[in-house]
Amino acid sequence: MNIVVCVKQVPDTATERKLRSDDNTLDRDAADGVVNELDEYAVEEALRLKEAHGGEVTVLTMGPDKAADTIRKALAMGADKAVHLVDDALHGSDALSTSYAMAQTLKKIGFDLVILGSESTDARTGVLAAMLAERLGVAQLTLANKVEVEGSAVTIQRVTDYGYDKVQGSLPAVISVVEKINEPRYPSFKGIMAAKKKPVQKLGAAEAELAADQIGLGAAWSEVTEAAAAPPRAAGTVVKDEGDGGVKTADFLSSKKFI
Amino acid sequence: MDDLLRIEDELSEEQRLVRDTTSAFVTDKVLPHVGDWFEEGTFPARALAPELGGLGLLGMHLTEYGCAGLDAVSYGVACRELEAGDSGLRSFVSVQGSLAMFPIWKYGSQEQKEQWLPRMASGEAIGCFGLTEPDHGSDPGGMRTTAKRDPSGDWVLNGSKMWITNGSIADVAVVWAQTDDGIRGFVVPTDTKGFSAQEIHRKLSLRASVTAALYFDDMRLPGDAVLPGVRGLKGPLSCLSEARFGILWGAVGAARACLEAAVEYARTRVQFDRPIGSFQLTQQKLAWMYVAVGQAQLTALHLGRLKDAGAITPQQISFGKLANVRAALDTARQARTILGGNGITLEYPVIRHMTNLESVLTYEGTEEIHTLVLGEALTGLPAYR
Numbered sequence: 152m153n154i155v156v157c158v159k160q161v162p163d164t165a166t167e168r169k170l171r172s173d174d175n176t177l178d179r180d181a182a183d184g185v186v187n188e189l190d191e192y193a194v195e196e197a198l199r200l201k202e203a204h205g206g207e208v209t210v211l212t213m214g215p216d217k218a219a220d221t222i223r224k225a226l227a228m229g230a231d232k233a234v235h236l237v238d239d240a241l242h243g244s245d246a247l248s249t250s251y252a253m254a255q256t257l258k259k260i261g262f263d264l265v266i267l268g269s270e271s272t273d274a275r276t277g278v279l280a281a282m283l284a285e286r287l288g289v290a291q292l293t294l295a296n297k298v299e300v301e302g303s304a305v306t307i308q309r310v311t312d313y314g315y316d317k318v319q320g321s322l323p324a325v326i327s328v329v330e331k332i333n334e335p336r337y338p339s340f341k342g343i344m345a346a347k348k349k350p351v352q353k354l355g356a357a358e359a360e361l362a363a364d365q366i367g368l369g370a371a372w373s374e375v376t377e378a379a380a381a382p383p384r385a386a387g388t389v390v391k392d393e394g395d396g397g398v399k400t401a402d403f404l405s406s407k408k409f410i
Numbered sequence: 411m412d413d414l415l416r417i418e419d420e421l422s423e424e425q426r427l428v429r430d431t432t433s434a435f436v437t438d439k440v441l442p443h444v445g446d447w448f449e450e451g452t453f454p455a456r457a458l459a460p461e462l463g464g465l466g467l468l469g470m471h472l473t474e475y476g477c478a479g480l481d482a483v484s485y486g487v488a489c490r491e492l493e494a495g496d497s498g499l500r501s502f503v504s505v506q507g508s509l510a511m512f513p514i515w516k517y518g519s520q521e522q523k524e525q526w527l528p529r530m531a532s533g534e535a536i537g538c539f540g541l542t543e544p545d546h547g548s549d550p551g552g553m554r555t556t557a558k559r560d561p562s563g564d565w566v567l568n569g570s571k572m573w574i575t576n577g578s579i580a581d582v583a584v585v586w587a588q589t590d591d592g593i594r595g596f597v598v599p600t601d602t603k604g605f606s607a608q609e610i611h612r613k614l615s616l617r618a619s620v621t622a623a624l625y626f627d628d629m630r631l632p633g634d635a636v637l638p639g640v641r642g643l644k645g646p647l648s649c650l651s652e653a654r655f656g657i658l659w660g661a662v663g664a665a666r667a668c669l670e671a672a673v674e675y676a677r678t679r680v681q682f683d684r685p686i687g688s689f690q691l692t693q694q695k696l697a698w699m700y701v702a703v704g705q706a707q708l709t710a711l712h713l714g715r716l717k718d719a720g721a722i723t724p725q726q727i728s729f730g731k732l733a734n735v736r737a738a739l740d741t742a743r744q745a746r747t748i749l750g751g752n753g754i755t756l757e758y759p760v761i762r763h764m765t766n767l768e769s770v771l772t773y774e775g776t777e778e779i780h781t782l783v784l785g786e787a788l789t790g791l792p793a794y795r
Contacts, residue, residue: 223423224430337431340466340478340488343424 152206152300152322154197155257156230157267157279158190160214160221164272174368175375176243177273179215186221189268191228192328195335196298197266198229204300207231209260213241213253219351226346227338233349234260238356243368246274250282252366256359257287262323264305269294269327280327290320296331312408411670415704420711421487428484431465432491440495445756447618451611453498455536455579455620459506463533467492467503469511471652475527477511482717486659486710493660494667497766498619500660505575506530508653510537513584513595516648517639522597526582538580540571540624541646547573548779548794550586551643555626557587557594563633565596567604567626573773577622578607584637585626586646595637595645604629615769651727654774655717658730659710661770662703664763665738668745669699671760675749686748695748699741706734725787732780739767 162168162182169181197208210225210233212218222233236256244252257265265287270277284291292298295307296315303322308315310329338346356366364370390399404410413419421429439461447453462468466478471485480488493500511530514522529535546552555569567587577583583598583605598605607622637645673696676687686692713730716722742764746753754761771777782793 220423220426224427227427337434337465338427339431339464340428340470340480340484343427343431343466344478344480346427347424 152200152204153209153261153263154200154206155209155211155260155262155265156190156193156197156225157253157265157283158194158210158212158221158225159187159268159271159273160184160212160218161187161271161273164188168273170375170378174243175378176368179217184217184220186224187268187271187273189270189272189328189330190225191268191335192330192332193266193268194225194228194230195333196326196328197264198336199333200264200298200300206263209234209262211253211256211260212236213244213249213256215242222351223346224338226349226351227342228336229342231349233351235351235353236359237353238361238366240356240361240363240367243371244366245371245373246276246278246282247372248366248370250279250286252356252359252361253279254283254286255361256354257283259354259359264300264322265325266298267325267327269329280325284325287323287325290324292318292320292324293327295326295328298326298328298332411666411673414700415708417704417707417711421483425481425484425487428480429487429491432467432488433494435461435465436491436495436499440499444496444499444618445759445762448496448498448762449617449756451613451617453502453618453620455502455576458499458502459533459536461533462503462506463531466531467507468533469507469515469527469531471507472511472515472527472531475515475523476531477515477527482655482722483711483714485656486714489656489660490663490666490710492663494663496618496762497660497664497770498616500656500663501575501616501619504653504656504660505539506537508656509539509649510576510580510582510584512652513539513637513640513645513649514597517595517637517645518597519634519638521634522637526597530582535581536576536579538574538576538583538622538624539646539649540574540577540583540585541650542571542573544570544572544623548776550646551593553586553588553593555585555587557589557596557631557636559589559633565631565633565635567596567598567629567631569626571624573610574607574622574624576620577624578609579620580607583624584649585624592642593645594641596631596635597637598629598631598635602629602631615765617765647724650774651724654727654731655713655722657770657774658706658713658727658734661731661734661738661767662706662710664767664770665699665703665706665734665741668738668742668760668763669696669703671758672696672699672745672748675752675758679750692748695744699744702737702741706737709733725783728775728780728783731775732777732784735767735771736777739764739771742767 163185166182169178171178201208208230210230213236280293292307294310296310297308299306305324306319309318469477470480473479557565557567580600585596585598604627606625610621676692679686745760786792
């Protein structure tokens with residue numbers, strides 16, 4: 152099975168994240184880049200599927216040169232090779248144009264299964280998996296906390312507010328995963344050493360055959376017009392126990408869909 | 411904590427991955443429990459060894475036989491992150507990789523390497539290193555353990571060793587003994603008749619680490635148990651140089667952990683209606699610690715690069731061990747004062763690091779001996795001969 156895992160480099164959530172003052176895009180120099188955490192679960196799931204069914208795991212990332220760190224980590228975890236879509240013309244791409252660029256690249260490199268985290272910790276749109284599936288014309292199986300492949304059938308448990316739905320599709324397909332799905336492995340030192348020798352193919356916009364008017368800030372359908380610091384946290388709700396404290400607490404949790 | 415000097419930027423991609431893997435392991439698998447291990451005086455070596463081995467931490471700087479073959483800076487960075495967890499954890503890894511595996515890898519026969527190194531790299535077999543004796547610590551050349559060849563060609567060892575990390579849990583011991591041919595090393599399976607080990611209790615330092623005394627009572631070994639590749643004190647001393655290099659990096663981790671705990675505490679602990687971090691006395695302590703940790707880190711990185719270039723000398727390693735362990739111990743003590751009463755409990759890492767560092771100051775060449783090594787380097791006059 153030919154599995155492609157899409158990974159994204161995001162600013163470390165533990166550091167202060169900023170937007171650039173000139174074009175309101177992410178200031179990538181302001182914070183250390185790390186692998187989007189949910190994508191690590193995607194890499195782990197791809198590796199497990201490969202271990203169970205055989206095949207090959209390819210990492211695909213789109214981002215500036217510095218995103219190579221992200222690729223290396225996925226290769227050190229055990230992926231076989233990588234494709235790095237890198238071009239200044241991609242700067243400022245929104246979800247729609249990112250999905251275009253990545254779908255074009257996926258068509259070029261071929262796949263049976265595409266796996267990615269259900270959202271990134273920076274933009275948090277959570278739409279890329281669905282957009283990719285639409286653009287590629289394949290099944291979309293999103294928000295999976297369990298994946299099973301049998302022959303050409305893929306079955307997932309799709310997490311809902313109240314439990315999960317069982318969703319089945321056939322290969323080729325796009326899957327997005329949530330964090331409950333597995334526990335990502337640490338890259339072992341042997342894996343880290345082996346990763347140095349694994350092939351990373353760099354593709355520019357021209358090599359990926361991307362139309363110039365479909366990518367980058369100019370092609371973005373969405374625009375960040377303003378950004379403001381989050382307001383300070385409002386005071387919490389205090390439940391006064393007058394014999395019905397338990398019920399009130401349960402009502403509150405229920406209203407927030409925690410239970 | 412901000413990396414003010416941007417030292418982490420100096421690390422290669424591979425070195426950063428080594429750092430992240432080690433640090434994630436320590437955060438997930440060690441930090442939640444190490445206070446309990448310390449309090450109980452236990453170290454779950456059998457449970458941890460396969461995990462450490464699986465990540466490649468055991469014998470990480472050696473090549474082949476299941477070892478990862480990392481460069482010296484990576485080895486240092488891993489030791490730093492291990493010791494940010496606990497000096498006992500780093501000691502376990504140092505002893506396995508630098509003191510037990512290294513001599514077999516460097517001086518062992520092909521059979522010895524094949525028999526032991528893959529199992530030790532995976533964590534299936536645990537090793538220890540027997541050099542120090544009850545009456546011979548800084549002066550190992552006077553050791554009393556003897557190995558005599560009998561007419562059958564076997565070796566017969568008699569004597570004892572002291573302060574041996576992993577001694578009572580080891581599967582194999584690398585034991586140094588006097589022979590007619592000078593000091594030689596022996597690869598000793600610990601189930602050999604005549605071998606016994608007794609754990610040392612009542613320690614108030616390195617409590618999350620197993621320490622033992624070893625006894626050899628007419629312990630008979632086959633002729634091929636000797637390490638063929640080295641004779642004399644330079645054998646064990648070369649192993650110690652490897653381990654000390656890990657220590658001078660590890661101390662940076664322990665110191666950093668204390669500084670981080672102190673900064674966090676100083677920002678949140680309120681006295682006189684202000685965080686204590688806003689007081690000049692506290693800031694002076696924090697700034698002093700920051701400088702100490704930064705300087706120790708720069709020393710470690712510089713020595714790592716010298717080691718990778720194949721140019722490091724024992725005197726330079728003495729410099730690093732002396733300077734960095736002293737800096738770490740002083741940092742731990744400063745941090746302890748910032749945490750006040752909380753600084754003496756195992757709820758915070760500081761007192762644990764502080765008492766651990768008392769052992770680190772002494773083992774693998776005492777502070778005094780490293781001082782005299784530098785004294786000799788400066789004057790050309792050896793003070794201890």
